[in-house]
Amino acid sequence: MLVLFFAGQAKAVMTIHPKTSQIFSGESVTFRCNIQRGEVTDWEYTWRKDDVDSISRKHEYEMSEVKISANGVYRCLGTHIDNGTYSQWSDAVRLTVTGKSCYLSFTSLPPLKMVTTQEILYSGDTVKLRCDISNYRDWTYRWLINKERLSSQTSETTTISLSDQAGQYQCQGTRTKQPQNSYLSSSLHISVTGELAINLQSLS
The missing domain is CATH 2.60.40.10 (Immunoglobulins)
Structure with missing residues (x-):
């Protein structure tokens, strides 16, 4: 995905809930992408895990009963629905999923x-x-x-x-x-x- 950046771009900020980057397999995790300009409905969101992108109109990306395969680095980006301008990519958030049998x-x-x-x-x-x-x-x-x-x-x-x-x-x-x-x-x-x-x- 080729993205052009311009001066004065809005910043994408990714948060993770619960507020930890390490969870156990079988639990749920939600990423939220907030663009520091306009309303959440003004943007279309690109979610990137490692080097794979997916696009959604939702500013939340929820995973229920996560598996070990969900391990990776996540980022998000916003594309303005009306004028097609891009936000900056968010900072990277690394998710580590730990198997239940390994920790007590x-x-x-x-x-x-x-x-x-x-x-x-x-x-x-x-x-x-x-x-x-x-x-x-x-x-x-x-x-x-x-x-x-x-x-x-x-x-x-x-x-x-x-x-x-x-x-x-x-x-x-x-x-x-x-x-x-x-x-x-x-x-x-x-x-x-x-x-x-x-x-x-x-x-x-």
Whole structure:
């Protein structure tokens, strides 16, 4: 593709979302090409991966469930629909797609806490436990009591009965969109002495 440049050209600016040049296979990525002149609808867009061009009327280039073959250097260019003038090429953005089986990373310890407004808890009360991992939103949760998995609970909260589920609780999160686990949380120890239920926070 032969492109002529003239003084005073608009600049094309490419951005990538999410804001990282390295993603895992199976995730989605969107490139956006913004021409620093006029409206997005004033331009037709040329998308270049390495040395291969494609043309679109859209200023977004979305790839869902990307594969390793998407690795490469991306640029964009605008052609004004009315007068046919060209923008400058954007700066290059390199996309690196990593296979899921190659990486397994861990995030920090999630806090585990009891959610209740009661000041005194008694045997037979039901209370909610919450596992709070704030880095991302796409976590699936694993709950443990005394190191054993607690049924099939996968949400960030679980409700327990203090009369028959006293013990040491922990939680762990796994991201659903890439292979990332949290570490096991610190332990929340819940004991029942007679009628009174006591919870203690301690490190596992």
